[in-house]
Amino acid sequence: DAKTTQPPSMDCAEGRAANLPCNHSTISGNEYVYWYRQIHSQGPQYIIHGLKNNETNEMASLIITEDRKSSTLILPHATLRDTAVYYCIVRVGATDSWGKLQFGAGTQVVVTP
């Protein structure tokens, strides 16, 4: 499996952009990068995913480097409700057609007023 590395914690000011980095240097060519977040005592929430190109939706933007060895999740205008643990996950690859997700420790993001 490709592993991911994320900083354990980040602080962000309300109203500012939050840039969450993720390293996945051993990612395979057919593996996608997924981002989820988990607010305390809730199930994870899907944010966004991508393969090669940058992606944007109503929640966030995903920037993937050209060599695909790292990515950045951007929350454009952080709010207090964005305080959560953010998980960067590379989906288990071609040997697993069921698409299992393996969660790491993630990044605890705290948005402050």
Added chain:
Amino acid sequence: GAVVSQHPSRVICKSGTSVKIECRSLDFQATTMFWYRQFPKQSLMLMATSNEGSKATYEQGVEKDKFLINHASLTLSTLTVTSAHPEDSSFYICSARWASGVSDTQYFGPGTRLTVL
């Protein structure tokens, strides 16, 4: 996004009893569902993969006779914790896989907090 529900949201039971947790995909059909367990201050740990109409596949170290999984329809998977003990107390979360084209997404339920006395 797609909606996944779980029932119950919280359950307290006595040691030795069995507890059933339901996971439903409300607005899409899911041939594959997943069950996770999360202990306090830890990340999610995948327990098993549930495929509609076939036996579940368990991760290493997860006892299949203790955690019974049934995926009888495209919108419902159940996890039964048999003869529960205090060490089984945890946060159980399911997800349902929504496949579209070449990529797919898992949507998660809100979780079930199990406390075994």
